[in-house]
Amino acid sequence: MKSMVAVIPCTGYEEQEVYEAIDKGISLLGGWKTFIKEEEKILLKPNLLSRANVQRAVTTHPAVFGAVARHLQGNGFLHLSYGDSPGQPGNVEKTAEICGIKEIADRMQIPLADFTQGITVDFVRGRTSRKFEICQGVLDSDGIINICKMKTHQLERITGAVKNMFGCVYGMNKGASHVKYPDAESFAQMLTDLNLLLKARLHIMDGVVAMEGNGPASGTPVNMNVILMSADPVALDATYCRLIDLNPADIPTVYYGPVLGLGYWKKEEIEIVGVENLEDYCNPKFDVSREKKYSGKWAVLGRLTVKGRKPVILRNKCIRCGACIAACPLADKALHFPEIREKASATGEKEVPVYDYKKCIRCYCCQEMCPEQAIIVKRMWRQ
Ligand code: SF4
Ligand code: SF4
Known part of the structure; x- marks a missing residue:
């Protein structure tokens, strides 16, 4: 069976347009009940990387967060919370406030989950990482809806659905992971294990205004005019790659998907719904590193590229x-x-x-x- 990815055109953050885009996407994927149950506690996990003004496209736009929340509440999913573990130390609530998400969450009476403490979780199936320090609020939930942002990243080249789940790891342990998995390959394998452990039910990518260049926090906003939705984070990220004319096989967070059993990236394994031709939405000038991924006997070239x-x-x-x-x-x-x-x-x-x-x-x-x-x-x- 193919992984389905909904690619929904959305030209701006006007509330109704975003709401309708999410509506179309979730209908094409089979409806909310395909992924979650009404009685479950669902954590909404936006990207709250840093205290950046919404215009800078560093974080998930509040309109996308709000549209997802409005849909869920309107369909009887009332046990919602939200949260992320930002890169900057300190108060999560303050970050959510500056990014514009707190205001919407407060208005909709969606509480902030507990991201102030972490619990060690063993993951015996992990191929690279068998222990994670996961935020309490993540463990308190029954399921996660990952609302990520389409951006570039200096280590992994892109940050999308797979990478956004790293915000479920507690505070300073994120830095320790960089020391333990110091290159793009091992870090991507750790992220894949993390995704296998947490099994987010659905991934929604805010690609209306994406970030190119010096991402994930200092790049340039660029209109991509799409929202992507999928239960398969690898297929979703691979589709993002195709939208920016980047070979998915060169991106470690995508490449290790099928290797470790998280998802699929090959064209023939993905069914695109929502648009006739993906190419019509492709931006080949998107500013991202297009270096090749070197493996096997060429791996030394890859290490030289990094250095x-x-x-x-x-x-x-x-x-x-x-x-x-x-x-x-x-x-x-x-x-x-x-x-x-x-x-x-x-x-x-x-x-x-x-x-x-x-x-x-x-x-x-x-x-x-x-x-x-x-x-x-x-x-x-x-x-
Ligand atoms: S290890 Fe290098 S790249 Fe990483 S934070 Fe330190 S100085 Fe920056
Ligand atoms: S480069 Fe300068 S402005 Fe940026 S974090 Fe370092 S000291 Fe602060």
Whole structure:
């Protein structure tokens, strides 16, 4: 049987248009009851990566979150909660407020789930990871609806349905995962295991305004005008790849889907519903890394490609806040504030943080967490 992916055109975030798009998508997939039961406690899991204004396209748009919630309540699914574990430490509620989701959730009386503590969960079936620290609010629910955002990502190249589930991992354990799984391949395998453990019932991608370039937090918003929906996160992400003219087989979070038993990415294994021709919605100019995935005896080339990139701070944008240093998951940090120069010291001025590229594992947590979009990723041979 093929994995079904609904691709629904949606040209903006006007409330009724988004509501109708979700309505069409869920009808094509068989209705809400195909995925959840009325008596179940359902967690809505948007992308709440950071405290970014909604126009920056960092987080799931509140209109998409609101439309899904409105549909569910209207169809008698009343035991809803919502939450995410943002990259920035601190209050989840504050992040949800700045992203515009809290206001809608409050209005609809949907409580924030408990993302302030984590519980260790064994996953004996895991091929890469057999233990996860999962947020209490996730474990309190019977099922998850994953409402992700269409964005680029410096480590995995795209972040979509599979990657968005990482926000179910508790707080600082996310950084530890980067140290334990330091490259795109092992990190993707861990994410696949996580998805197999949590088994979200449905994945809904906000691709109305996506993020290209320096994602997932510092990129450029771009209109893609679609909402994608599927029970198969791999098929959904593979469809996202095809919409930006990217080979799904080159993306680790997609590639490992069938290898580890999460889902399917090949064209012949996916049934697209909602549009006649996917190509009509394709944006081949979408700014994303199109490097090939090297495996087997060519894997060494892949490692060189990774080492050939590095995070760089733009001095004119940096406000010397230190969020990048705090985000670095390495115990002995791969970037730090340099010794304060005599002159700067006298004025209380701080220098821009400096990298130790020998230590740096290229996880790009620093780039993700910079509030000023001051960190870019460069290829070394271009300098
Ligand atoms: S997080 Fe960004 S703005 Fe803050 S010190 Fe680092 S590079 Fe500069
Ligand atoms: S410096 Fe940045 S990219 Fe390097 S290990 Fe630290 S957070 Fe990751």
